[in-house]
Amino acid sequence: MEVPKASDVLANELRERILAGEFPEGTVLPPERDLVSQTKMSRTTVREALRILEVQGLIKIKAGRAGGAFVHRPDRESLASSLSLLIRGRQIRLTSLLETREAVEPFCAELAARNRTDEDLAALDDANDRIEKEEGTLADFLQTNVDWHVAVATASHNELLTGFMMALSRAIYAATENEGFINADVRRTAARAHRSITKAIRDRDADAAVRKMRRHVHSYAEAVLKVEQREAITVPNGD
Template sequence: MEVPKASDVLAGNLRERILSGEFVEGTPLPPERELVTQTRMSRTTVREALRILEVQGLVRIKAGRAGGAFVQRPGEEDMARSVGLLIRGRQIRLSALLETREAIEPSCARLAALHRTDEDLVVIEAANDAIAGSGTDLAGFLQANVDWHVAVATASHNELLTGLMMALQKAIYTSTENESFVDEEVRRTAVRAHRTITNAIRDRDPDAAVRRMSRHVHSYAKALLAVDKRTEIDIPDAD
């Protein structure tokens, strides 16, 4: 019979109390010495449990006199990190990543057209401007491209879609570090496509947003897979 570690049991108990709302976001958990007294576990076990929660994105450890373990709710970054580990650990093939993006990104665009705010548009437009102004800077172009797609997902105001897109974009766009793929025509096409999609989001036209995004990501996937047949592409490390 497998007996769970004491630190796992304590971490599980604290996790449920955090997720249930018993411990409010931004407030500190009981101090280590108090948890030791309450649980009758060693200080080492308590610290290990808190470290587990930190890795899971449920607490933020702050050092110093006013320090401690402060409660935080998981965010899109935590989801993206977990999905990124899955992508790399399972060596998910590029075609599957592109299929997933084709399946969900048009929905991101549709929801963005329905729910975007003026602040969302500012972020999307800033990424557009960065793409157009990247010139021959490959790294600048790729980062601005990632920023634009993530900004559209963020404008959907759907945390699950945003987390997925953050992970997918990191994996997919690292593959375009191949100079032979990101040529001048690819850059011009991206700028044009992004502008038309942005216009649909600005105009709150979900049908146009879906149609234009679908065309954009499908064309991109087709072109990238053609390159992938000739070049081995590595999936990036997860942060």
């Protein structure tokens, strides 16, 4: 029979109390000495439990007189980080990433058209302005592209979808940062598509937002995969 470690037991208890709202965001957990007194566990066990919570992103430990273990409730960045680890750890193929985006992002655009605010539109317009600057580097273009797609997901006001799209967009960026198909024509095509989708979101035209986003991400996926296939069948000539 496997007996759980005392530090795991304490970490589980504190985790449940944090998630249940007993310790609100930004509050400080009881000091180590108080936890030792309350739990009758050793200081080493308490510190190990706190380290577990820190790794899980549920607390942030600050040193010094005004320090302590500050509660940090999970947010969309927490979800994005966990998904990014899964994508990298399992070495998810680019094809799968693009297929997933085609399945998810049109619905993000639909929700954005229904739920967007003026602040959301400002973020989309800012990304559109930046992506149209053709003198920028490839890295600039790809980062601005990520910013725009995340802004669409943010405008959906669905935290799960936003966290998911943050991880997905970043992974696609990393997988395509050396792709040769991203030229001036591709940039202009992306800029036009983004403006068109943004207009549908601004007009609260959910049907148009879905249709235009589906066409945009599908065309992008096709272009990426064509480059991958071309490079895969290229045979060195021995020179």
